[in-house]
Amino acid sequence: MRRMGSNDRATTDPIPSILPARTPGATRRLACLLGGAIGDALGYRVEFQHWREIERRYGPTGIRLAAARGPLVVSDDTQMTLYTLEGMARAASIESIVDEVRVAYLDWLATQGRSAAARAPVGRLAHHAVMCQPQAPGNTCLSALARGGGGTVEQPINDSKGCGGVMRTAPLGFLPLSVDDATVFRLGAECAALTHGHPDGWLPAAAMALLTREALDAAPWDASISRVLVLLRSWPRSDGTAKAIEAAGKAASGAPSRAKVSALGEGWVGEEALAIGLYAAMAARSYAECVEFAANHDGDSDSTASIAGQLWGARHGLGTLPGDCIERLDVLGPLLEVFEAWEADYRELGRWVESGRGEAEESRDLGTWRRHPRRDPLSRGS
Numbered sequence: 495m496r497r498m499g500s501n502d503r504a505t506t507d508p509i510p511s512i513l514p515a516r517t518p519g520a521t522r523r524l525a526c527l528l529g530g531a532i533g534d535a536l537g538y539r540v541e542f543q544h545w546r547e548i549e550r551r552y553g554p555t556g557i558r559l560a561a562a563r564g565p566l567v568v569s570d571d572t573q574m575t576l577y578t579l580e581g582m583a584r585a586a587s588i589e590s591i592v593d594e595v596r597v598a599y600l601d602w603l604a605t606q607g608r609s610a611a612a613r614a615p616v617g618r619l620a621h622h623a624v625m626c627q628p629q630a631p632g633n634t635c636l637s638a639l640a641r642g643g644g645g646t647v648e649q650p651i652n653d654s655k656g657c658g659g660v661m662r663t664a665p666l667g668f669l670p671l672s673v674d675d676a677t678v679f680r681l682g683a684e685c686a687a688l689t690h691g692h693p694d695g696w697l698p699a700a701a702m703a704l705l706t707r708e709a710l711d712a713a714p715w716d717a718s719i720s721r722v723l724v725l726l727r728s729w730p731r732s733d734g735t736a737k738a739i740e741a742a743g744k745a746a747s748g749a750p751s752r753a754k755v756s757a758l759g760e761g762w763v764g765e766e767a768l769a770i771g772l773y774a775a776m777a778a779r780s781y782a783e784c785v786e787f788a789a790n791h792d793g794d795s796d797s798t799a800s801i802a803g804q805l806w807g808a809r810h811g812l813g814t815l816p817g818d819c820i821e822r823l824d825v826l827g828p829l830l831e832v833f834e835a836w837e838a839d840y841r842e843l844g845r846w847v848e849s850g851r852g853e854a855e856e857s858r859d860l861g862t863w864r865r866h867p868r869r870d871p872l873s874r875g876s
Contacts, residue, residue, distance in 0.1 A: 529807025
């Protein structure tokens with residue numbers, strides 16, 4: 495795979511004027527969502543193809559973002575990521591986040607034509623036609639949610655460690671700093687455990703939530719990984735995920751290559767998907783290179799490229815993302831709507847204060863993080 499030049503980051507298109515003007519911290523949160531969606535859409539085009547098929551069709555460098563013409567259609571990965579944020583925006587307290595996210599996932603299930611019983615959607619995302627299109631949804635998510643999606647860390651719903659948990663938990667890294675790292679980590683685990691019962695199904699999701707928070711703060715990668723590993727190792731049966739994260743960190747030193755991606759696995763399981771996405775975000779020198787590394791391999795290309803794009807966007811911001819790709823995202827409308835709902839709730843409460851570094855800071859009093867329960871912020875003005 496071609497190594498990008500050091501000045502490639504400066505050659506991205508202007509930020510589309512349709513995007514909301516926001517403070518630096520907010521634009522990084524938005525870049526996390528957009529970066530993940532573009533990566534997802536790129537990887538989705540080759541998700542079920544082996545590298546030899548990709549190479550035969552796209553040439554020796556594989557699929558390239560610059561050559562990805564036409565609408566950028568996302569998969570279930572971005573759909574479920576947005577439903578995670580919708581559930582978070584509706585939650586009345588820290589304690590209610592997991593339940594609201596579960597309700598949001600049940601909304602998603604209904605859009606896939608798999609709802610066990612007729613139910614009206616609670617949120618607004620399910621009213622967007624583009625969010626009602628089945629895009630290769632994962633069997634574990636479908637089957638677990640058809641049973642109510644009531645899995646917990648303590649009472650697993652199954653023994654799956656598929657990547658359907660880790661690919662959707664980045665928004666939990668958006669939580670205000672009044673929510674400590676251990677709580678963000680736990681929420682990531684619990685939201686993934688709704689559908690994935692194996693520790694390597696929900697621990698990578700917990701690590702992803704915290705890595706996203708670290709990336710939003712532009713913390714050095716080594717320091718971020720160290721902090722995540724400390725929390726991770728305090729949980730039982732964490733060796734598999736810990737080793738995968740360590741392997742990604744080690745691989746990021748030296749020249750990047752597709753061989754290093756392959757050595758980390760294929761991404762069909764949680765710890766491998768996180769390792770590939772993390773490696774790509776660490777090793778790349780441009781956004782395009784990041785998602786291309788994460789997409790061009792034998793495995794679950796959309797999940798790995800989505801994770802990589804989320805981490806890159808959170809760390810490097812909107813200015814590094816290709817504007818033309820943003821405008822071609824099929825879910826841009828609902829993505830901006832749910833993002834605006836999330837940000838508006840905290841602006842209204844006076845919770846977000848941007849520091850000089852651009853990250854979100856707010857009161858350390860968890861008790862102030864309250865609002866009326868079951869409120870749907872997306873219904874404002876409609």
